[in-house]
Amino acid sequence: MKKNGLIIVVLLLLCAVIVCVPLLTIKDSEFGGADGQAEEAITAIDPDYEPWASSILEPPGGETESLLFALQAAIGAGVVCFGLGYLVARRKYRSAGQTE
């Protein structure tokens, strides 16, 4: 148990480091989406290609888009953490019931 706790902390720190390193080392980039790069690559490979459909709902701007992404992450995190909370409480009260 103690050992697992330590592993979890180390792994999370490692994640943070991996994400931060490019931010600190690459200065001249805006970190745009890889899909934007792919669009450019397609245009370079196939200059005549015209996208024949466009998104039905384009968020009006960066703010709304970040709202929706935050919402998506919040819903995901909400459900994951609800589940974890349920499981933690279940174990806590089950063992409390057994000792009484």
Place this chain on the structure above:
Amino acid sequence: MKPMERRLFGLSLVLAAAFCLAVPAGAMHIMEGYLPLSHSVVWGVVCLPFVVLGIARIRKIVETHRKTLLLLAMAGAYCFLLSALKLPSVSGSSSHPTGTGLGAILFGPAPMAVLGLIVLLFQAVLLAHGGLTTLGANTFSMAIAGPFVSFGVYALCRKLNVNRKIGVFLAAALGDLLTYVVTSIQLALAHPSATGGFVGSLTEFLGIFAVTQVPLAIVEGLLTVVVVLALENLARPELKELGYLGGAAA
């Protein structure tokens, strides 16, 4: 599987096979409108049998393993959460992990076809990320190919008696990475370069997607190990029921 589902599965399988044969030589998620119509349709049809199988699998889980529903919801939500996080990468651009490995390890690959499809639908409709015309191709890469690789890698690691944590890490990371390899292949098939042909385009797209994805795949692998460790600690009865921790197989 119920008779109705079996019929649907059979029908979709036949359709998919027919379309596979009929393919003319001819992204993060792939952007709306960036695959020709024929490719969009083919990828969509190829996905059908997996989605039908996934629905049948989920129905079986709901009926016979009700206890594990919470875990299924968590696996879906994990996918939802991770694919909202666009992380910076060494290539100077951003991409996001897929989060499908966790569910594939716990529940097998089929249910993830459905869960991944829901995530992709949300992003395509509301976020203009990916698209409805490319939904089939993106479902194939993220919700089918990725989870199947995760599941296979994990099963292989178990067989070879590799440490369970390392198995989970490899499964999640490789499933994530392969998703983007498949995306690159799909784009290269649709847009072969005039000089280098399919291979030329493939190298180009792999350079964009796969290289960006390597560190993110490692992050997803590590995070998935964290979640699995927490679940091993807290949800032993459910994991046993799923066959993840010995006991009866699901």
